[in-house]
Amino acid sequence: MKRIETPKRNLSRSQLILEAAQSRFGQFGIEKTSMQEIAGDLKLSKASLYYYFPDKESLYRAVIKKEQDEFIESINDDIKNIADPDEMLRKYAVSRLSHFRTLLNLSRLRFENFSEYKPVFGETMMIFREKEKEIIVGIFERGINSGVFSLKDPDHIASLFLDLLKGLRMRIVNSKKLLYIDQDEFEELSGMIVDFIEIFINGIKSR
Amino acid sequence: MKRIETPKRNLSRSQLILEAAQSRFGQFGIEKTSMQEIAGDLKLSKASLYYYFPDKESLYRAVIKKEQDEFIESINDDIKNIADPDEMLRKYAVSRLSHFRTLLNLSRLRFENFSEYKPVFGETMMIFREKEKEIIVGIFERGINSGVFSLKDPDHIASLFLDLLKGLRMRIVNSKKLLYIDQDEFEELSGMIVDFIEIFINGIKSR
Numbered sequence: 226m227k228r229i230e231t232p233k234r235n236l237s238r239s240q241l242i243l244e245a246a247q248s249r250f251g252q253f254g255i256e257k258t259s260m261q262e263i264a265g266d267l268k269l270s271k272a273s274l275y276y277y278f279p280d281k282e283s284l285y286r287a288v289i290k291k292e293q294d295e296f297i298e299s300i301n302d303d304i305k306n307i308a309d310p311d312e313m314l315r316k317y318a319v320s321r322l323s324h325f326r327t328l329l330n331l332s333r334l335r336f337e338n339f340s341e342y343k344p345v346f347g348e349t350m351m352i353f354r355e356k357e358k359e360i361i362v363g364i365f366e367r368g369i370n371s372g373v374f375s376l377k378d379p380d381h382i383a384s385l386f387l388d389l390l391k392g393l394r395m396r397i398v399n400s401k402k403l404l405y406i407d408q409d410e411f412e413e414l415s416g417m418i419v420d421f422i423e424i425f426i427n428g429i430k431s432r
Numbered sequence: 433m434k435r436i437e438t439p440k441r442n443l444s445r446s447q448l449i450l451e452a453a454q455s456r457f458g459q460f461g462i463e464k465t466s467m468q469e470i471a472g473d474l475k476l477s478k479a480s481l482y483y484y485f486p487d488k489e490s491l492y493r494a495v496i497k498k499e500q501d502e503f504i505e506s507i508n509d510d511i512k513n514i515a516d517p518d519e520m521l522r523k524y525a526v527s528r529l530s531h532f533r534t535l536l537n538l539s540r541l542r543f544e545n546f547s548e549y550k551p552v553f554g555e556t557m558m559i560f561r562e563k564e565k566e567i568i569v570g571i572f573e574r575g576i577n578s579g580v581f582s583l584k585d586p587d588h589i590a591s592l593f594l595d596l597l598k599g600l601r602m603r604i605v606n607s608k609k610l611l612y613i614d615q616d617e618f619e620e621l622s623g624m625i626v627d628f629i630e631i632f633i634n635g636i637k638s639r
Contacts, residue, residue, distance in 0.1 A: 381627070382627065382631075385624055385627050385628060385631075388599070388600060388603050388624065389596055389599060389600065389628065391599065391603065392595070392596060392598065392599010392600055392602060392603060393595060393596065393599055395599060395602055396595050396598065396599060417592055417595065420588070420589065420592055421592060421596065423635075424589075424592075424632060424635035424636060425631060425635060426635075427634065427635040427636070427637075428630075428631035428632060428633070428634040428635030429631060429634070430634075432639075
C-alpha cells in the first residue's frame with residue numbers, strides 16, 4: 226500500500242522529533258545534545274530536521290512549550306475532580322514542584338549560561354505564567370464564592386502566590402553552578418512547600 | 433602635643449577606611465572602585481591601606497559585615513519597643529527590604545560576576561542569616577507565649593519565612609543584568625512584601 230503524504234503525517238513527524246529531542250535533552254541537557262544526534266535517533270537527515278526546526282534553540286523552546294502544555298493540561302485534569310479549594314491549592318503546589326524538576330532535568334543548563342538561553346524562552350515563559358495565574362485565580366474565586374477564602378484582589382494575590390512558590394524553588398537553584406536538583410534537595414524543597422502552603426491557606430481563610 | 437600611637441587609634445583608622453570604602457562602593461560599586469581611590473580619599477598611602485585590608489575583596493567583605501551589623505543592631509533597637517508580635521514581623525519585613533536595597537546599591541555587581549564574588553562573603557552571609565533567624569525565632573516565641581501565634585516548629589518556620597522574603601527580593605534581581613533596584617521596583621516589591629506579611633501573619637495566628 227502506497228503511503229500518502231498528508232499534513233497529518235507532517236504533524237506526526239514534528240511530534241516524533243519533539244519526543245526524541247525531549248528524551249535527549251532530558252538525559253544529556255541542551256548543551257550536550259546536537260541536532261545531528263536527534264536526527265540520528267529518528268533516522269532522519271539533518272536537512273529534514275532543520276526543515277521542522279531551524280536551530281537547536283527553537284527545538285528546545287518547542288520541547289519546553291510541550292512540557293508546559295502537558296503540565297497545564299494535567300493539573301487542570303487533576304484539580305477538576307477536587308471539590309475543596311484548599312486541596313486544589315495543595316495539589317497545585319506539589320505538582321508544580323514536580324514539573325519544575327522535570328524542566329530542570331530537561332535542560333541541565335550551567336547557571337552561567339542560563340541568561341544566554343533566557344531570551345529564547347522568554348515569551349514561552351510569559352504565556353505559561355499567564356496560564357498558571359488563570360488556574361490559581363480560578364481556585365481563589367471558587368474559594369471566595371464558597372465562602373472559604375477571604376481575598377480582596379485574587380488576581381494580585383495569585384501573582385504573589387506564584388512568586389512565593391518560585392522564590393522557594395529558586396532558593397535551591399541560585400546556590401548552584403548546575404541547574405539540577407537531586408533527590409535530597411527535592412525532598413527538602415517539598416517539605417518547605419508543604420509548610421508554606423499550609424500557612425498560606427490558613428492566611429487567606431475566612432474567619 | 434605629641435600624639436601617641438595606641439591600639440585605639442588603629443581601630444579608628446580602620447573605621448575611617450571602612451567608611452570611605454562604604455561611600456565609594458555605595459556610589460560606584462565594587463567593580464568601579466579601586467584601592468588607590470579609597471586611599472586617596474583618606475590621604476593615605478596605598479601601602480597603609482593594604483596594611484589594614486590585604487585586598488579589595490576583604491575590604492568589601494568588611495563593609496558588608498559593617499552594614500549587616502548595623503542592620504541587626506537597628507532592627508533589634510526598633511522592635512524592642514514594639515509590644516505586638518504582628519507589628520514586630522511587619523517592622524522586620526519592611527526594614528529588611530530597605531537593608532537589601534542599601535546592600536545592593538553598595539555593590540552594584542553585574543549579575544554575571546555575582547557568582548565570582550559570592551564565595552568572598554559566603555561566611556559573612558551565613559553568620560548574618562543566623563542572626564536574622566534568631567530575631568525571627570524570638571518574635572515567634574513571643575507570639576506563642578502570649579497566645580497570639582500557633583506554631584509547631586518556630587525554628588523551621590523562621591527559616592521558611594526568611595526564604596520566602598528572600599525569594600520575593602530575588603524575583604526582582606534575577607531578571608536583571610545589574611544588581612540594582614530603582615524606586616519603582618522598590619515600591620512594587622514593598623507592596624508585595626506588605627501583602628505577603630499580612631497573609632503570613634494571618635496564617636500563623638492562633639484561632
